[in-house]
Amino acid sequence: xxxxxxxxxxxxxxxxxxxxxxxxxxxxxxxxxxxxxxxxxxxxxxxxxxxxxxxxxxxxxxxxxxxxxxxxxxxxxxxxxxxxxxxxxxxxxxxxxxxxxxxxxxxxxxxxxxxxxxxxxxxxxxxxxxxxxxxxxxxxxxxxxxxxxxxxxxxxxxxxxxxxxxxxxxxxxxxxxxxxxxxxxxxxxxxxxxxxxxxxxxxxxxxxxxxxxxxxxxxxxxxxxxxxxxxxxxxxxxxxxxxxxxxxxxxxxxxxxxxxxxxxxxxxxxxxxxxxxxxxxxxxxxxxxxxxxxxxxxxxxxxxxx
Amino acid sequence: xxxxxxxxxxxxxxxxxxxxxxxxxxxxxxxxxxxxxxxxxxxxxxxxxxxxxxxxxxxxxxxxxxxxxxxxxxxxxxxxxxxxxxxxxxxxxxxxxxxxxxxxxxxxxxxxxxxxxxxxxxxxxxxxxxxxxxxxxxxxxxxxxxxxxxxxxxxxxxxxxxxxxxxxxxxxxxxxxxxxxxxxxxxxxxxxxxxxxxxxxxxxxxxxxxxxxxxxxxxxxxxxxxxxxxxxxxxxxxxxxxxxxxxxxxxxxxxxxxxxxxxxxxxxxxxxxxxxxxxxxxxxxxxxxxxxxxxxxxxxxxxxxx
Numbered sequence: 001x002x003x004x005x006x007x008x009x010x011x012x013x014x015x016x017x018x019x020x021x022x023x024x025x026x027x028x029x030x031x032x033x034x035x036x037x038x039x040x041x042x043x044x045x046x047x048x049x050x051x052x053x054x055x056x057x058x059x060x061x062x063x064x065x066x067x068x069x070x071x072x073x074x075x076x077x078x079x080x081x082x083x084x085x086x087x088x089x090x091x092x093x094x095x096x097x098x099x100x101x102x103x104x105x106x107x108x109x110x111x112x113x114x115x116x117x118x119x120x121x122x123x124x125x126x127x128x129x130x131x132x133x134x135x136x137x138x139x140x141x142x143x144x145x146x147x148x149x150x151x152x153x154x155x156x157x158x159x160x161x162x163x164x165x166x167x168x169x170x171x172x173x174x175x176x177x178x179x180x181x182x183x184x185x186x187x188x189x190x191x192x193x194x195x196x197x198x199x200x201x202x203x204x205x206x207x208x209x210x211x212x213x214x215x216x217x218x219x220x221x222x223x224x225x226x227x228x229x230x231x232x233x234x235x236x237x238x239x240x241x242x243x244x245x246x247x248x249x250x251x252x253x254x255x256x257x258x259x260x261x262x263x264x265x266x267x268x269x270x271x272x273x274x275x276x277x278x279x280x281x282x283x284x285x286x287x288x289x290x291x292x293x294x295x296x297x298x299x300x301x302x303x304x305x306x
Numbered sequence: 307x308x309x310x311x312x313x314x315x316x317x318x319x320x321x322x323x324x325x326x327x328x329x330x331x332x333x334x335x336x337x338x339x340x341x342x343x344x345x346x347x348x349x350x351x352x353x354x355x356x357x358x359x360x361x362x363x364x365x366x367x368x369x370x371x372x373x374x375x376x377x378x379x380x381x382x383x384x385x386x387x388x389x390x391x392x393x394x395x396x397x398x399x400x401x402x403x404x405x406x407x408x409x410x411x412x413x414x415x416x417x418x419x420x421x422x423x424x425x426x427x428x429x430x431x432x433x434x435x436x437x438x439x440x441x442x443x444x445x446x447x448x449x450x451x452x453x454x455x456x457x458x459x460x461x462x463x464x465x466x467x468x469x470x471x472x473x474x475x476x477x478x479x480x481x482x483x484x485x486x487x488x489x490x491x492x493x494x495x496x497x498x499x500x501x502x503x504x505x506x507x508x509x510x511x512x513x514x515x516x517x518x519x520x521x522x523x524x525x526x527x528x529x530x531x532x533x534x535x536x537x538x539x540x541x542x543x544x545x546x547x548x549x550x551x552x553x554x555x556x557x558x559x560x561x562x563x564x565x566x567x568x569x570x571x572x573x574x575x576x577x578x579x580x581x582x583x584x585x586x587x588x589x590x591x592x593x594x595x596x597x598x599x600x601x602x603x604x605x606x607x608x609x610x611x612x
Contacts, residue, residue: 018507019507019508019511020500020504020507021504022504022507022508022511023511150508150511150512150515151508152508152509152511152512152524152527152528153508153527158527160511160512160515160524162515188500189500190499190500191497191498191499191500192497192498192499192500192503193496193497193498194326194494194495194496194497194498194533196503197498197502197503197506197507197533198326198327198328200503200507201324201325201326201328201503201506201507201509201510201511202325202328202456202457202458202459202510203458203507204507204508204510204511205325205328205329205456205458205466205507205510205511205513205514206456206458206466206514207511208511208512208514208515208518209456209466209468209514209518212514212515212518218458218466221458221459221464222458227500227503
């Protein structure tokens with residue numbers, strides 16, 4: 001095995017609208033990186049946390065927890081030292097904690113004499129995500145595996161990889177507001193009406209069908225979330241205006257990325273996605289809110305060594 | 307147009323487990339038939355209702371209501387006379403009311419000088435189903451179109467046709483107990499927990515993925531309904547025992563067909579499906595309940611003229 005590994009993990013759009021906790025899409029562009037090397041007889045040392053707000057305590061950093069779980073599962077006789085390069089926004093809704101977790105798990109795995117299989121890495125990253133952001137796999141699974149992934153079951157963990165339509169483009173707007181996943185989860189309703197539950201199930205089914213058939217208009221219509229968006233939208237200043245602007249600019253669908261504040265919209269061409277990001281930026285600016293926009297293509301490779 | 311038409315419509319497995327009101331599968335074998343001819347200046351006459359328990363009042367029979375809606379939508383200058391041949395069990399959970407509705411709609415349509423498009427027939431049959439069994443399209447859509455169908459939206463009505471894995475076989479057991487759709491709907495919970503809603507959405511997504519990929523084991527695992535089955539199962543004497551027997555005999559998945567009392571199980575071969583129907587029959591007989599079993603292949607053609 002190499003003395004040092006350098007791993008990249010992409011960001012992701014969790015939920016993809018109605019697929020709360022059960023659907024996620026890995027996206028190209030920025031991602032977190034972890035540089036890892038063997039160190040000592042056991043345990044994890046975080047030499048660089050990646051951001052002044054992130055802890056160097058390995059039991060409180062998603063990279064550290066995931067690395068620890070991999071070492072434990074492999075019964076490794078050594079420890080690891082990690083340096084984290086944080087490129088995704090903190091509390092941005094782009095799968096940042098999951099990206100760091102997956103990068104930490106994969107980097108540690110690459111240092112093992114006998115690397116663990118993917119499902120063990122998923123479980124390690126899920127453990128990290130559980131500690132820092134809540135027990136859900138809709139970010140870690142696509143970040144590790146690439147593409148669009150459905151989480152059929154958490155116990156036991158079973159994921160279904162879905163095809164990604166080649167023309168799919170993601171327009172992202174991240175306003176300079178933070179929303180922690182914990183805060184965003186606290187507002188979710190504990191109960192939903194049966195009608196809402198059935199509607200939501202139909203939309204998830206339609207997204208899966210659209211992924212297989214490549215029907216992006218259907219995918220867009222199915223981004224109709226009646227559980228999380230109604231609860232979280234009012235907390236996100238400018239979301240309503242940005243969504244309206246995105247749809248007016250031709251977005252096929254638009255909702256909150258993960259727990260926000262990032263807003264995502266889908267388009268079927270680069271040109272359309274550029275018009276949509278422009279419209280969303282203008283909507284935020286009109287409210288005096290700064291935002292960073294970008295157009296992403298899906299990341300179909302997932303986390304990987306650099 | 308012909309002087310008389312004779313239409314066949316298959317039965318269906320509504321819900322397909324977790325897809326309450328949003329998924330349905332048309333099945334081969336028995337189906338309802340309608341023989342229609344032009345009669346009079348307007349309105350619908352039901353000459354034979356198909357069963358002593360079914361009304362000849364056209365406004366109370368699903369075939370009659372659907373026929374009336376087609377005439378109204380087409381602004382037809384004539385009426386129709388219908389004879390219904392009822393082959394599906396009444397209140398059996400095999401889409402009987404929907405089959406009669408679709409057959410009535412399609413037969414009437416074939417008598418028009420300018421037939422209506424499929425979506426108008428769907429709306430006519432939905433209107434009939436609304437009156438006699440509740441407003442849901444998970445039986446009428448697959449019965450009209452054939453195969454496996456997802457109902458993405460009821461308002462506006464939008465359905466998504468899904469591929470049907472070629473090896474899919476359906477084992478059906480219909481005990482001699484009746485369950486009206488109205489009674490079965492009354493026990494459904496008005497609210498469900500968020501966890502149940504997300505689980506259910508993931509299973510619907512997994513069924514759609516399995517339909518596209520042909521992964522029947524995944525399809526079976528996804529037949530895990532936590533909304534309707536827990537509410538209706540206890541009302542259906544022998545269901546628990548029949549399901550246990552089906553799974554022990556190799557069923558990939560098993561649940562209630564529509565609102566019951568028919569139980570369906572899925573298998574990947576005729577031999578396996580025969581073993582499953584045998585096991586379900588034995589389980590009912592051990593409880594002193596008579597039942598009729600059969601092995602069905604999916605009906606991929608949908609309603610059609612004979």
